[in-house]
Amino acid sequence: MTESGSELVGRSLGPYHLERLLGQGGFAWVFAGRARDGTPVAVKVLKPQFAEDPQFAPRFRNESETAAKLAHPNIIRIRSVGQEGAHVFFAMDLYPDSLATRLAREGRLPEADLVGIAAGIASGLGFAHARGVIHRDLKPDNVLLTEQGAAVLSDFGIARAVSGYATRTGVNMTIGTPHYLSPEQAQGRPVDQRADFYALGVTLYRAATGELPFTSPDWFELARQHVEEPPPPLRRRRPDLSKRLERVVLKCLAKHPDDRYRDATALLAALYGPRRSTPWVLLAVVAGLAVAGVVAVIRRRSTTP
Numbered sequence: 001m002t003e004s005g006s007e008l009v010g011r012s013l014g015p016y017h018l019e020r021l022l023g024q025g026g027f028a029w030v031f032a033g034r035a036r037d038g039t040p041v042a043v044k045v046l047k048p049q050f051a052e053d054p055q056f057a058p059r060f061r062n063e064s065e066t067a068a069k070l071a072h073p074n075i076i077r078i079r080s081v082g083q084e085g086a087h088v089f090f091a092m093d094l095y096p097d098s099l100a101t102r103l104a105r106e107g108r109l110p111e112a113d114l115v116g117i118a119a120g121i122a123s124g125l126g127f128a129h130a131r132g133v134i135h136r137d138l139k140p141d142n143v144l145l146t147e148q149g150a151a152v153l154s155d156f157g158i159a160r161a162v163s164g165y166a167t168r169t170g171v172n173m174t175i176g177t178p179h180y181l182s183p184e185q186a187q188g189r190p191v192d193q194r195a196d197f198y199a200l201g202v203t204l205y206r207a208a209t210g211e212l213p214f215t216s217p218d219w220f221e222l223a224r225q226h227v228e229e230p231p232p233p234l235r236r237r238r239p240d241l242s243k244r245l246e247r248v249v250l251k252c253l254a255k256h257p258d259d260r261y262r263d264a265t266a267l268l269a270a271l272y273g274p275r276r277s278t279p280w281v282l283l284a285v286v287a288g289l290a291v292a293g294v295v296a297v298i299r300r301r302s303t304t305p
Helices: 056-068 099-106 111-129 158-169 194-209 219-228 243-252 264-272 277-301
Strands: 016-024 028-035 040-046 078-084 087-093 143-145 151-153
Touching (some): 016 040, 111 151, 194 243, 243 264
Antiparallel strands (some): 016 028, 078 087
16 A cells, blocks of 8 residues: 555556645645646545545545535536545646745735635635535635636535544544634534634735734644634734725634624625625626536536546
8 A cells, every 4th residue: 555645656546647746734645647638637645544444535535525516616626536446536626826835935915816815715615605515624725726816715525524533533633724723613612604714814814914813833822812812903914904804804803703704795795895895796696606507517517537
């Protein structure tokens, strides 16, 4: 059985040839590769200890298959979920950039870019939430960027698979990313879609200021900050930002879920302001639904490469 991701480079899994290792997380490797028709793809492959685990692997596949049904322009397309021998994997579209790598290059983003990225993320979240799917691990690494800079969300449902596995087996696994955890996640309480809006708030704060609102090398201290401490105002760290954007981010970062946005439509309306909210929100919703419908039809008609 493969013990390192580098051993898979140059091999094929199903119809996908793995060309290079892009990175890895706690339970999977991610490769850049190509489908048989030459289409560039990203392939996520479970590490051996999880691929061979009869509790984890089925959960991973189930959540991946659920995410594959989310046909929306701001949610990554999962091409297929499969297993070849001992390797469990799913293949998805490959994007040229991510919010994490752009922030590593630039430090912080112009406000116009922040608003566009926030709107794209909110639109994708709203579509998923309406179908009962919560992301649970939103962060810059999971926000991919198209060549035009539009936001595309990845890794839907993966945190839920990890959470269900940890609950069922008692294995101690980190669920979510500590710097982006909502207060209710930090306290181990039930979550709903408003936990995603909190993580969006942390993500936008990081993209706007170049800094995280809460930091600590100690996980318990970091959790306490999420639960108890107010985030420093954005305009204190970056005075050129608009008051409107600051209000949106700080509302996302509210400690109690009831004090955050109730849904993506409300967030979009606040993001674009009272004078422009109606046309912009309607445009975002109508365009999103229309493109999502076309994408869904294309996916139903297409065959796996």
